[in-house]
Amino acid sequence: MSAGEAVEELLTRVTPDRLDTYESLLAALADSEVWMLLWQGAPGDPDAHYGGMEVAGHGYAPCVTSRAELAASGWNRAYEVVPGRDIAAALYPEHWGLWLNPHAPGGGLGVPWLDLRRIAGGLDRLPAGPLEISEPSVGVDSFYARLVALAPRTPALRALWRAWVRPALGDSYLAIGLDVDGPQESGADAVRAMMREAVAEVPDGLTVGTVAMADGYDPVAMWLRANTRPFYERDAPALGRSPASGPQGYGYPRAY
Incomplete structure (x- = not known):
């Protein structure tokens, strides 16, 4: 056929x-x-x-x-x-x-x-829709903390976001949104290295994927920008505590 x-x-x-x-x-x-x-x-x-x-x-x-x-x-x-x-x-x-x-x-x-x-x-590279996207409830605080600790050492990284994604087919996974400066390959390599190091904190059985926040056509990136705030922001004003803790973190309303 x-x-x-x-x-x-x-x-x-x-x-x-x-x-x-x-x-x-x-x-x-x-x-x-x-x-x-x-x-x-x-x-x-x-x-x-x-x-x-x-x-x-x-x-x-x-x-x-x-x-x-x-x-x-x-x-x-x-x-x-x-x-x-x-x-x-x-x-x-x-x-x-x-x-x-x-x-x-x-x-x-x-x-x-x-x-x-x-x-x-590539059908094998992008999750099958329709996607169910929500705030993650999995307990991986050590993974988030490791990302926040490594992020300031990764100059190309502007912000980190997170979401829980349930594809129409296949396993659910934790998506980490990466907002980076420009397309420079050296910066991309540093971000990939940061993710490889931090993933060591992820428990067995949990799948972690990444999404480029600059991709205006990615449904996960679109959902993140419309519904959440980053849990790490390079240029955020210092608040005297870690961006990974307290009500200024991911999923809370903006303070005006």
Whole structure:
């Protein structure tokens, strides 16, 4: 079975309670091609652009999954054939999803932009959504304290954040948000070394991941910025006690 055939076969089996099937669909889509429907222009024209549709307030670009589906759709304008990973990388930065076979019985299936980001960046590298994100309740104070102790020795590090993440598939984990100065590799190496040293304080069985706070498309980073405060801030005014203790720490309201 080709990747394109796998997409069409999996589309018939995706249901809200079968997230494993949906995950398989995303993997097949990453390795296949889609026929993008051009609302205006022809492939390669500077004024060409894809069609668009809105579902529940979110934008999607419609496509079909094979030449046979193109014929079945009755589309009589131009189109272009694009690899799944390429269209995912093109759409998600604009917060656009991809809608597969909207002409099909039942209206086809939409792939939200967050899942296109996973296709573009690697399904094995980014957690499966939808994510449940909350403040962590695991007792790892020694890990947090070690991070706070090491952070001032890591000049590139501006702030540290934390959240508990429960993916749709896979184990829950503790996410540490890293806010760093610029993209310099030396600074990134120092931050990685800090994390390796601090992780020695993590008990067996607890998974720890990191998230770049500069990533404006990462759902964990977006949640952290919208709902919490860092538990370490390099440039915070001295309050006479450790940022890891007391009500000025993570999860408490800002003091005005």
